Amino acid sequence: MGQSAAVCDQKTEFEIVRDWNGFQQVLLRVPSGASARVCLYGGQIISWRNERGEELLFTSCKANFKPPKAMRGGVSIYFPQFGHYGLLGQQGFTRNKMWSIDCDPPALHPNDSNEKACVDLLLTPLDAELKCWPHCFEFRLRVTLSMDGDLTVISRVRNINGKPFSFSFAYHTYFSVSDISEVRVEGLETLDYLDNLCQRERFTEQGDALTFESEVDRVYLGTPNVVAVLDHEKKRTFVIRKAGVPDMVVWNPWERKAKNMMDLGDEEYKQMLCVDAAVIERPINLKPGEEWTGRLELSAVPSSYCSDHLDHHLLGVM
Structure with missing residues (x-):
């Protein structure tokens, strides 16, 4: 692949590479060996590797890498709509647009260290989007890889419209897991959720942790700022920290639905779990000139580091 260096400011460098379709991707790397790759098409994070080169995000072997289809996997940005059908589709339009x-x-925030690799992307609406969603906005997306390999995504949406607008949102995140039956999610116990398999009927989570034996498609409401995904076989825990995104979607299609999905292998549901930080129940309302910020931070640590219960020292609120 052809490549060239680029600079987003005086302190941060990143590398531009091109995929087999000729689309630009941003490659972030730190001295430890950890890396992340962001595609300008969709503003999608398509790879996140730890210092040993292990891929932490799932991408289907049948994923469509050619626009206008979005790729199944990684971390996608869903805006200004998520979970409802209409002119904007179920996931909005940002994941199908070219970012700059x-x-x-x-x-950078004063508390953010400069010792990291980052890239800033920008999306503004074209005429096609304005016909479906007649609101002017600026969407700024910052993707940061810390020296220890943590991945942070910050979204800023500003209303540059002459009137208020509202939107829903999600960081649609595919985690790579050893076997879905060996995975549990901690931090969602006792919470209410909307079950998309039961016409969005509202239930309360009864288990001490969420485990998987069949298809799951739930929207957990008012979730804590820290949630953990524990993979027993890999002895790895994904720690999800978030701010500005109160809800959380947990999804796995399981066997029957996976077989009906053109861009997912029949057995690949076993190696993936989607846990999305989202804004669904109460959309964000922005008056002219106002800005909303949503933040997602992902860490991958040995499971022994988070034994028994969520370690509140490790998982401190941002």
């Missing part, structure tokens, strides 16, 4: 590199991004 933002060379004049907002300053």
Whole structure:
């Protein structure tokens, strides 16, 4: 693949590469060996590897890498709609649009270390989007890889419209797991959820942890800022920290539905789990000039580091 260097500010460098379709991707790397790859088509994170080169995000072997279809896997941005059908589709339009590199991004937060690799992307609406959703906005997306390999995604949506608008949102995240039957999710116990397999009927989670024996498609409401996905076989825990995105979608299609999906292998449901930080129950409302910020931070640590219960020192609220 052809490649060239690019600079988003005076302190942060990243590398531009091209995929087999000729689309630009941003490659972030840190000295430890950890890396992340962001595709400008869709603003989608298509790879996140730890210092040993192990892929932490799932991508289907049947994924369609050619637009206008979105790729199944990685981390996709769903905006301005998620979970409802209509002119915008169930997942909105941002994952099917070409983003640009933002060379004049907002300053990093004073608490953020400069010792990291990051890229800033920008999306503004074209005429096609305005016909379906007549609101002017600026969507800034910052993807950061820390020195220890943590992945952080910050979304900023600003209303540059002359009138208010509202939207829903999700970080649609595919985690790579050893076997879905060996996985559990902690941090959602006692919460209410909407079950998409039961016409969005509302239930309360009764288990001490969420485990998987069949198809799951739930929207957990008012979730904590920290949730953990424990993979017993790999002895790995994904720690999900979030802010500004109160809900969480948990999804696995299981065997029957996987066989009916053109871009998912029949048995691949066993190696994936989607846990999405989202805004669904109460959409975000922005007045002209207002801005919303949503943040997702992903860490992968040995499961022994999070034994028995969520370690509140490790999983401190951001």
